[in-house]
Amino acid sequence: MKILIIEDELRLLQTLTESLAKEKYIIETASDFNTAMDKIGIYDYDCILLDIMLPGGSGLDILKELKRQEKSQNVIIISAKDSIDDKVAGLELGADDYLTKPFHTAELNARIKAVLRRKNLDGKNSIEIGNVELDLLNRELKVNNENVALNRKEFDILNYFLLNKNRLITKSALAERVWGDHIDQADNFDFIYYQIKNLRKKLQQANAHIEIEAVYGVGYKLVEK
Amino acid sequence: MKLLNKSLRYLLISLFFIIGIWSVIFYFRLLNEIKGSVDEGLENYKRQIVHLAQKDTNILRQHSFEEGFYAIKEIDSNYAFSFRDIYVDTLMYMQDNDDENMELEPVRQLTTAFERNGKYYKLTIINSMVEEDDLVQDLIWEAVGLYLVLILSIAFINNFVLQKLWEPFYLLLEKLKNFQLGKSEIPVVPTNVKEFEDLQIALKSLLINSNQTLEKQKEFIGNASHELQTPLAIAIHKLELILEKNKLDNEQAEQIAEILNIIERLTKLNKSLLLLTKIENNQFINNEDLILNDTFKQCLDEYEELLEYKNIQVELIENSELKLNIDPALAQIIASNLIKNAIVHNVENGILKIEFKDQQLIVSNSGKKVALDGTKIFDRFQKSNQEQGGSGLGLAILKAICNIYGYQVSYNFKNELHNFEITFR
Numbered sequence: 001m002k003i004l005i006i007e008d009e010l011r012l013l014q015t016l017t018e019s020l021a022k023e024k025y026i027i028e029t030a031s032d033f034n035t036a037m038d039k040i041g042i043y044d045y046d047c048i049l050l051d052i053m054l055p056g057g058s059g060l061d062i063l064k065e066l067k068r069q070e071k072s073q074n075v076i077i078i079s080a081k082d083s084i085d086d087k088v089a090g091l092e093l094g095a096d097d098y099l100t101k102p103f104h105t106a107e108l109n110a111r112i113k114a115v116l117r118r119k120n121l122d123g124k125n126s127i128e129i130g131n132v133e134l135d136l137l138n139r140e141l142k143v144n145n146e147n148v149a150l151n152r153k154e155f156d157i158l159n160y161f162l163l164n165k166n167r168l169i170t171k172s173a174l175a176e177r178v179w180g181d182h183i184d185q186a187d188n189f190d191f192i193y194y195q196i197k198n199l200r201k202k203l204q205q206a207n208a209h210i211e212i213e214a215v216y217g218v219g220y221k222l223v224e225k
Numbered sequence: 226m227k228l229l230n231k232s233l234r235y236l237l238i239s240l241f242f243i244i245g246i247w248s249v250i251f252y253f254r255l256l257n258e259i260k261g262s263v264d265e266g267l268e269n270y271k272r273q274i275v276h277l278a279q280k281d282t283n284i285l286r287q288h289s290f291e292e293g294f295y296a297i298k299e300i301d302s303n304y305a306f307s308f309r310d311i312y313v314d315t316l317m318y319m320q321d322n323d324d325e326n327m328e329l330e331p332v333r334q335l336t337t338a339f340e341r342n343g344k345y346y347k348l349t350i351i352n353s354m355v356e357e358d359d360l361v362q363d364l365i366w367e368a369v370g371l372y373l374v375l376i377l378s379i380a381f382i383n384n385f386v387l388q389k390l391w392e393p394f395y396l397l398l399e400k401l402k403n404f405q406l407g408k409s410e411i412p413v414v415p416t417n418v419k420e421f422e423d424l425q426i427a428l429k430s431l432l433i434n435s436n437q438t439l440e441k442q443k444e445f446i447g448n449a450s451h452e453l454q455t456p457l458a459i460a461i462h463k464l465e466l467i468l469e470k471n472k473l474d475n476e477q478a479e480q481i482a483e484i485l486n487i488i489e490r491l492t493k494l495n496k497s498l499l500l501l502t503k504i505e506n507n508q509f510i511n512n513e514d515l516i517l518n519d520t521f522k523q524c525l526d527e528y529e530e531l532l533e534y535k536n537i538q539v540e541l542i543e544n545s546e547l548k549l550n551i552d553p554a555l556a557q558i559i560a561s562n563l564i565k566n567a568i569v570h571n572v573e574n575g576i577l578k579i580e581f582k583d584q585q586l587i588v589s590n591s592g593k594k595v596a597l598d599g600t601k602i603f604d605r606f607q608k609s610n611q612e613q614g615g616s617g618l619g620l621a622i623l624k625a626i627c628n629i630y631g632y633q634v635s636y637n638f639k640n641e642l643h644n645f646e647i648t649f650r
Contacts, residue, residue: 080454102458216478
């Protein structure tokens with residue numbers, strides 16, 4: 001999997017690269033408009049992370065160029081501008097997703113996976129790890145081919161964990177997922193804890209080969225047993 | 226009051242006085258004119274009578290008015306020489322053809338003296354005069370009639386003229402009412418009236434200026450958010466990377482987690498402030514017709530698990546359907562901020578009551594058994610306590626949304642319930 005990160009802030013570019021490298025992607029970077037244009041002209045990428053405000057031009061023009069070359073699929077815009085106009089313009093130009101900075105590593109990871117899965121969708125719309133299968137279409141969890149009942153939030157949380165296997169998910173990243181993308185008045189971490197506890201119990205009872213581990217009290221991590 | 230009515234009111238008052246004063250003057254001048262002409266007639270009679278008296282002595286025997294309109298009386302010469310012609314208004318019993326009985330009627334009387342064959346006579350001639358009260362009455366009716374005719378025709382003409390002349394003004398006004406900064410074109414109305422042209426020029430420069438200010442402000446907000454969000458993003462990613470490396474002891478990890486939480490709070494604060502600024506700058510308005518009941522039901526659905534977790538009993542009372550013309554994103558923020566607020570500040574096994582009345586919404590929740598300060602609760606950064614980790618902007622955002630749509634939002638504490646009321650009128 002080849003990923004191009006177009007981002008002008010070098011330190012962010014560096015941390016993103018470091019973080020995504022853990023997922024075994026091949027990562028290339030571009031930190032200004034012209035480099036980015038050169039790279040998309042020469043190479044093909046599975047996914048492009050695109051910042052809108054770039055030195056030398058607008059990310060939207062890169063999108064236009066990609067569209068002209070009929071390569072515009074699998075672009076995730078990462079912008080500091082939480083502007084509806086930009087969002088609409090970007091999605092209309094063929095971007096797949098729009099992520100507002102700052103975001104959690106886990107969130108970016110989940111979005112990239114979702115985009116890649118859509119691209120390599122071999123008629124299958126589920127995530128499988130060990131004896132666990134999460135059917136995204138019917139929103140069902142199967143362990144050893146047996147249905148395990150989950151409520152909506154539990155399903156969303158598990159889905160998030162499966163997309164971020166072996167990665168730390170902080171409580172606040174989870175809270176943001178679970179509470180939605182509204183402005184948070186309060187994140188009720190107790191509620192998250194309670195949901196995770198239930199989820200763990202259900203996984204254990206079904207003899208699933210995955211486990212949700214607590215990490216330092218900061219967050220959680222899903223590992224394969 | 227409409228311009229038309231206002232100008233009509235001034236005309237009504239001033240015309241009343243003008244016609245009133247004019248009528249009084251007219252009355253006296255008319256009376257004067259009548260007297261003048263009656264006096265001329267009397268003078269004429271006098272000459273005729275004096276002339277006739279030279280030939281016919283019978284005339285001299287008419288001492289009273291009983292048979293005619295004159296009376297003659299002999300006087301001594303001294304008296305006669307001091308005599309001047311005297312015209313007076315007096316009253317006399319007479320029967321006009323419109324009277325049933327004898328009535329006192331006004332008459333004009335000329336008293337004069339003449340000489341015949343060395344004898345002196347006093348001659349009194351009368352002529353009936355116009356009845357002043359009749360004249361006054363007639364005149365008042367005429368004046369009232371004139372007044373009414375004038376007012377009606379002025380109202381009619383004024384209406385027509387105003388509509389015709391002021392047409393560009395009303396057109397401009399209509400366009401301005403629908404004007405939205407940064408969205409609408411600057412209104413132009415064709416006119417060749419100097420004042421309206423000037424008004425348009427002044428308006429245009431004002432609107433262009435405001436538009437530019439709005440643009441600059443938007444740009445500033447965009448830039449400020451960019452400048453803040455990116456460093457925040459870097460900090461979050463770096464800290465997450467450190468934590469993921471798994472080389473920390475517990476104490477270090479907890480400290481890093483604490484820093485991470487602080488940065489996340491900063492992020493949320495920044496986002497909330499940006500949202501608040503955006504709302505206050507009216508950068509949201511893509512109004513649609515929607516039913517607020519549905520928005521609330523969807524929102525309740527989203528928080529179903531959380532409500533269950535806190536075992537909060539939800540009571541939804543729908544006495545009416547609240548149809549609003551509002552930006553759907555803002556309607557959602559109203560619903561989620563109110564519901565979230567009611568959940569976060571609620572107690573375990575508490576109550577959340579949502580009541581839809583006619584043009585009114587009441588969200589009530591159990592919680593602390595003390596009333597909050599209703600005057601400050603919608604201010605920025607008002608928090609009941611620190612432990613919830615909220616931004617303290619939720620209700621300020623709610624208030625800002627209500628402000629742009631002209632809804633009234635208030636808080637009260639009744640029967641151990643905290644009530645948030647929005648009136649949509």
